[in-house]
Amino acid sequence: MLALLALPMSAHAKKGKAVEQDYGPTLPTRPAPAPANGAIFQVERYSALTSGARASRVGDIITITLVERTSATKSTSATTGRNGNIGLSPPVSGPLSLINAGDINMGGDQSFKGKGETAQSNALSGELSVTVAAVYPNGNMLVQGEKALTLNRGDENVQFTGLVRSADISVDNRVLSTRVAAARIRYTGKGEIARASQQGWLQRFFSKLSPF
Numbered sequence: 001m002l003a004l005l006a007l008p009m010s011a012h013a014k015k016g017k018a019v020e021q022d023y024g025p026t027l028p029t030r031p032a033p034a035p036a037n038g039a040i041f042q043v044e045r046y047s048a049l050t051s052g053a054r055a056s057r058v059g060d061i062i063t064i065t066l067v068e069r070t071s072a073t074k075s076t077s078a079t080t081g082r083n084g085n086i087g088l089s090p091p092v093s094g095p096l097s098l099i100n101a102g103d104i105n106m107g108g109d110q111s112f113k114g115k116g117e118t119a120q121s122n123a124l125s126g127e128l129s130v131t132v133a134a135v136y137p138n139g140n141m142l143v144q145g146e147k148a149l150t151l152n153r154g155d156e157n158v159q160f161t162g163l164v165r166s167a168d169i170s171v172d173n174r175v176l177s178t179r180v181a182a183a184r185i186r187y188t189g190k191g192e193i194a195r196a197s198q199q200g201w202l203q204r205f206f207s208k209l210s211p212f
Helices: 002-006 192-196 201-209
Strands: 061-086 106-135 141-151 154-164 174-176 181-190
Touching: 061 141, 106 154
Parallel strands: 061 174
Antiparallel strands: 061 106, 106 141, 141 154, 154 181
16 A cells, blocks of 8 residues: 555546546456475365355455435524614804704614524445455455446446455355445446436536526
């Protein structure tokens, strides 16, 4: 990972463009040849009996169960008010006695009332099989994968990447998406259904120019 960070930035990265994530499958690596030491037990090929057939090596397949559900609500309100009056009585004698008392009375009122509410909820369910891309010294695994569906009315694409702890993998190699660290889930679609839910290019242009 340090070597990747030390590489110079590409031209696309310098321009502020996001680098495309690779969600392709990771193929298993060729095991290193066993040392010719005459021993039957080899540490490189050891697998604990308690782990069963759980994924633990690069290229193994894990099924991610998507159980994402989020909701948020927020409401604010504010009310303020202020008023004031000033009245001066001119003297009854002298040059200022010509001023009418009603001309120097002042008063003012100010009030404000505001209220705002927002609510949002999202849900995503299903299953997606990914492959182990890397295994770290502490046993955590980097997984990544994607699923592409071509339907009669458009295309659907689900992409997933994140860190999985070996202890969270069930006996049938399934992991809940809520147990994945640094998870990135992308759900996108193309086709007439997706286009129908978007504004046209001319309407988007005038929406940016409109001050309202």
